Amino acid sequence: MNRVHVVKTILWALVGLGLAVAISRFAFGLGATTNLTDATPWGLWIGFDVMAGVALAAGGFVITAVFYMMRRKEFHPMVRPAVLTAFLGYVAVVFSLLVDLGLPWNIWHMMIYWNPHSPLFEVGWCVMLYTTVLLLEFSPVPLESTSRYAKIRTFLMKFRFPLVLLGIMLSTLHQSSLGSLFLIMPFKLHPLWYTKILPILFFISAVGLGLMMVSFESLVSGWIYRKKPETHLVAKLGKAAVWVLGVFLIVRFVDLGIAGKLGLIFAGSWESFLFVAEILIMAVIPMIIFANPATRNRVGWQWAGSFMVVFGAVFNRINVGGLTMVSTTGDAYFPSWMEFAISFGVVSFMILIFLFAIEKFHIWEEQPRELEADPHAKPRFSRAGEVWLGAPAVAGRTKYSFAFVLALAIGFAIMPGKKLHSGGIENVPVEAARGGDTLYVDGNRDGYGVAFKHEFHIDTLGGDQSCVRCHHMNMPMDFASGCFNCHSQMYQAVDAFKHDWHASPSGGNVACNECHAEGENRTAASAKSCESCHTDLIPAGATIEIESYMAPAYTDAMHDMCIGCHREVNQQRAELPEQKDLALCGTCHTTAGPEYLRADVRERLKRPEFNRVVMPGLSLEDGK
Amino acid sequence: MSVAILTDITRCIGCLECVAACKREYNLEVDVPRRWQNNDGLSAENWTSVLHKPGPHYIRKQCRHCLEPACASACPVGALHQTDIGAVMYENDKCLGCRYCMMACPYGIPRYDWDEQVPYVRKCILCHDKVKAGGQPACTSVCPTEATIFGDRAELLAEAHKRIKENPGKYIDHVWGEHEVGGTSVLYISDINLDFLCYKPNMKTSLPTTTEAAMKSVPVAFVGMGGVMLGLNWIIKRRQKLKEGEAPEGDEQ
Structure with missing residues (x-):
């Protein structure tokens, strides 16, 4: 098996698992599939998929700014992959939102009901507009493979520059507005993270992350297809990232200093640990790696540095999105495996589309060779050696389908049926x-x-x-x-009489008159009282009188x-x-x-x- | 007119009549304890509850109907909004289920229908329709000890201060809800500290103003970034032109 096959098989299995969970989420509701609670209404799907997804898509606007606006032509090989990554990142965000929203079919309400006070209103509009812009920005690439759409392509190419500019402007808003979301929670977010300049911090870190996300994505996809890594470009991006991350650190610490919160870092609390880890992983260590020429140009160090920035930034978004609120809400939320399955499923699906695009379209300067084995290939006979040269044992697509279906089935099989009732009547002590x-x-x-x-x-x-x-x-x-079950409504008398349960032993449909007076409407009022049959129903000395069919x-x-x-x-x-x-x-x-x-x-x-x-x-x- | 509810903790005997009245009024269903509920008794089927504290003290919990509600400011589609009497109402038809209101509430009040396929946000609505018709909320109308009473906000505030003044030593000299988060329509006076009702006690900030600066600078940031990028492009293009003598037209991707 080669790398591409292994990676794709794993990704297809994750997509299958995610799909099974997504179906059950819509069939049974959010409570049945997530560990969300009233105290923690936002979980992994917002903290990771939406917050981090948008941040990871930052590579698109950063690279287009470097290439089109600063006219650095040497980054040309990275533009198409970066725009594609950004587009797929936003599609992933939309997918996750559809799963996370309670009423996803109402998502278009943002267009007609406006509340411009709400940062989420801005976020929603940015997602809609920027996804559209990215689609228009990227679509000339798949269109160039066939001459039928040449006119559309030429038309779109005319608006290339304004589209890129619009994309950068929308990204600026969107990256920062994700920080604005949390400005309204000064009571919940830990003081080390809560600051009035949260939107600015989100934007600066998104630029740094964008540079490193493009690098990481270039290194990983190069590794999968055994392509020579673009070391010199990554080194240049790394050098730029050192400056951006440096600015980020300065702004972050000056802001903390002005607010007099620096002492909190050494408080030894759970949050101060998170803070130190975040700063080290996201900024300090990668800056050391990329500031030093000896490590900056080595592929191994580039892997480490870019991964740390990506991981650290995701960590930062998750911290702001909920991890640092735990001590305030007192609700120890940890995502259920089903939340992880959806997150991984969506990401895997996007990676598969990315790999598909790389193989089919002109994303890289040099297209990777066709690696898919022919699914219907027959064994060939070699006349020279007089042996049968076998077809690949199992062709790629067959393997993927198998992995996908198997994971889907496993997903359904291990779905807990009773989660909905957890904390309810089962196993009552x-x-x-x-x-x-x-x-x-x-x-x-x-x-x-x-x-x-x-x-x-x-x-x-x-x-x-x-x-x-x-x-x-x-x-x-x-x-x-x-x-x-009997004393059903806490504060109301309730009907405990099971009609069918009585009708059947009495003789079913012909037995109505056994209880209901003949000629009367067959209602509760016309029926016999319980004790006329159940003569032993009320024991002597009972305190509760049974007057009707109601349990107290x-x-x-x-x-x-x-x-x-x-x-x-x-x-x-x-x-x-x-x-x-x-x-x-x-x-x-x-x-x-x-x-x-x-x-x-x-x-x-x-x-x-x-x-x-x-x-x-x-x-x-x-x-x- | 701005209406309010004043709850006097020293008078509450914990009989739960208010909870029962609320459930009857809105036909709320069986409330089976669930994993996702806090232990404060509030849920999608319980819009008000009574907390027990040692003493015993009974503290009725419900939506505070802030004068400047964070939830209404946060809702992207305006499904939550404040009415002219001060009640914060919720519209099923607008909501898209983002749960930002639940994140933004400083009192942790809004609850969600987690076990429904078509879930909505649920909380006390101050019996808006009954009040509009000249009545009073179901909960205050049934209270046997008048521990929780309904009226005009200014009058109830005066009443609260009067009670504190006339009974020295009986109450803590503080009306919860007078100033917190810009003031709330549900007020409390008490002989025990009620700061635990809020995530952060004594927070005077009006929450909708916290996002105002960021939202107002949106157009500036949008146009500003466009201008910076265009300027950058122009300068660098010109510099490259001067350097190479002739501009290479290289706008292919």
Whole structure:
């Protein structure tokens, strides 16, 4: 296998995996595929795909500025790859946005509903316009391969210079506006990154990154196709990058100094570590590499230096995009594997298009030779040696298709079906309260729970036959229904009567009159009451009256266990006003765990915040 | 008219009637605890919640309806906007789901329908339609202890300061929401510190102004960069011409 085949096979597999995830993202929603939360609404797709994608596309405007505006003709071999990279970078951004947006079919709303106060409005317009400009800028290249479109090509070539100029102007806006996005979050972004000149810093770093991205892309694509590396050009770009990164460092540190934030670098916090790593990787070490003539002209050092700038700049965008907000929001977000799969899938797809363009069009001065084996090649017989010269074992395209389909299938196979419900009713921690039938159910898994009277529920629901009403009846593999399945609406009474479940054993479609009075409209009002058939439905001494088909609301069901007695006692003690607080909410809803719980459970209850329900002393009268 | 809600923490008994009223008013559905929820009780199905703090103290949490809302300033399509009474409203039909409002909110209020295929942003809307019709929000209308009351913002501010003055030692001398982030329509007075409601306490900055300078310099940067590039091109072209005697026409790519 040669390099091209290996690289393409891997890329196709990543595209397949990404496609499987993309389908499930639209089928099941963002919650099912991402680890995003209300506290971290922007994740990998914004921090990496959009923020870093735009930054990596900076090579396009930097090189066109160097070639067309500064008229440095020696960079000619790099112009076409750079413009193509920029175009594909923006297409990748658009793809990722379509996946990330909650309502991607409304993306065109930016064109008709204007809010010019919003930096995101500017970002949106820049993406739309610059992608179009890049398409027009690049399209003469594929058009030149056939004479049919010569007229269109000539027409576009007339506007080459204004298009390039417009592209540079739009890029200036767009690179900086990604920084403006975060100006509105002085409360969230760490002070080492938050500054009023964030847009300017984003622009300067984008120029430096653009120079190095073109270099890195030239080195990598050269390596894949075993082409001689453009060492002398990379060295020149590196020399320029030293100046740009130097300016970046000066502006960055002077700004920090004026704001008096330099001390934060040595605070030893998570953020100060991120800051030092970012500055070293993105600027200081590459500057040392490219400032020294001995290392500047060596291919190995060029690989290292350009990769560090690219990696460091992506790191910087991710830091601003969320990593440095973690300590404020307190939400430790880490992307799910599915978010990574989409990101890698989109990037891989763009690289494949890039490789395709290099092979088919005149991107490089010297086109690489056709490396695709003929998919339908038959073995040839060599008359000289009297042997069969075999066709390539598996031709390229067959391999790619196989990798793609296999990854797609694997993607679907390993997709977690239950992620949507995580934190929900599954695996609810249930503790038996000491010495009794009362269970302590931590339905929210936050260390706080409610007391659940098991025997009481058995009695009210129909004795020995009633297990199925709660246990393993809702879904396969479902162990028990959550409280809310019957006490469904927290604050409303709810219909717990399952009509079909009753109709079928009664005789199906001919049995309506078994329950509904003949001649009446078949509504709940005309039906028999539950207890006329289920004579044992209400056990003697039950506190809750079943009047209709309604289960008591969740809160009522919980309260009825205690509050009835409390009220009674309250009434008896009406002559003792100082004792009146027996039925007040705060009497039960305290922040301490009930005494009857095991020590380790009580330990968990020491969390101070948001105590939902703790019912002191419930089992003392009830559980034995 | 600018309306407001004043919540007196010392009066709240944590009965959750306001939460129930809100759910009834907007037919909000079952709120199953989810991975993506914060533990403050707010969610796409719970637009107001009551936090419990040791004491016990009960603190009602809801959208603060900032006088200068960061979310409305951030929304690229104006799906979030402020109405004439001061409520910050959300329009389903405009939203494209970028969630920039959730990033921009200093109180971390807006919630998302993460488990929906067609998700929207959800938060308290100050019962705008009821207020417009001359009524008051569902939550304040049911409060049994008048811990949370509705009225004109100026009058409620005066009432808050009056209560603080008349009960020395009972309250902390601060009205939360009077000045923070340019002032909010939902005010609190309390006997415990409520700074935890905001990501950054005592932030006086009005957030929409933070992006204003950058947005205003957009046309300047756009035209400026064009001018710089054209000038650069002209100078270098001229210099090359002088150097080589004749201009080589080399605009091929």
